[in-house]
Amino acid sequence: MLVEWDWWTVDFGDAHAGAAGALVGGSEPRPVYFDVGSGSDVPSTTHWSAYDGRARRPRADALRAACACGWRSAAQYFLDWDTIGDRPLYEADVDLTGPLADWTAHLSVVRDAAVPLPERLAALLAEIAGQLTATAADVPLAALRAAGVLERIAARVGRETAGALRDDGxxxxxxxxxxxxxxSRALVLLLTAQDG
Structure with a gap:
């Protein structure tokens, strides 16, 4: 199934990717499947824009914020089908500011509960990100090499730290x-450290 997230942050990556989620009859609908002819692979999606009532698909009544972590906002933002008309949702001028604001508020709660990065380390990470972006524009292969080095450093330090946390219980x-x-991701992180 194709999962298309509309919003993403560097802080939490895909663990807290967000999107506007469709509601049909007050609940989340099943995935929409696309008939692409014969074959065993039938693509599907849960992206809000697919629920427009076209081609026997369900028609969304409202949208709400959704997060990859499983969180869903309580607020619902009803779709004005008189204004949308017969257009596909992806062509309509659908206002996503409500769901985006709700997802952003959810991220604030997650961010407030997370362990803060030491100020010096946060500044260093921001500087590295800037340097990598500049290097990618000037010398793309060098930026790619540096990204690989950082990835290996992060993996090693992550394994060692997760192992120490696991050993401490x-x-x-x-x-x-x-x-x-x-x-579940935390469990995987702690268990993977065992194998590292």
């Missing part, structure tokens, strides 16, 4: 909250 729930990830 740190609960997955505490790790999840501190890192802004789901409990």
């Amino acid at each position: 740190m609960p997955a729930e505490v790790v999840a909250t501190a890192l802004g990830i789901t409990r």
Whole structure:
């Protein structure tokens, strides 16, 4: 199934990617499948824009904010089908500011619960990001090499740190909250450290 997230942050990556989610009859509809002819692979999606009532697909009544972590906003933003008319939703001028604001508020709660980065490290990471972006424009292969080095450093330090936390008996729930990830991802992180 194709999962298309509309919003993403560097802080939390895909753990807290966000989107406007469709509501049909007050609940989240099943995925929409696309008939692409014969074959065993039938593509599907849950992206809000697919729920426009066309080609026997359900028609969304409202949208709400959704997060990859499973969080859903309580607020619903009803679609004005008189204004949308017969157009596909992806062509209509649908206002997503409400769902985006709700998802942003959710991220604030996650960010407030997460362990803060030391100020010096946060500044260094911002500087590295700037340098990598500038290098990518000037010398793309050097930027790619540097990204690989950073990835290996991060993987090694991450394995060692996760292993130490696991050995200290740190609960997955505490790790999840501190890192802004789901409990299942925290468990994987702690268990993977065993193999590292």
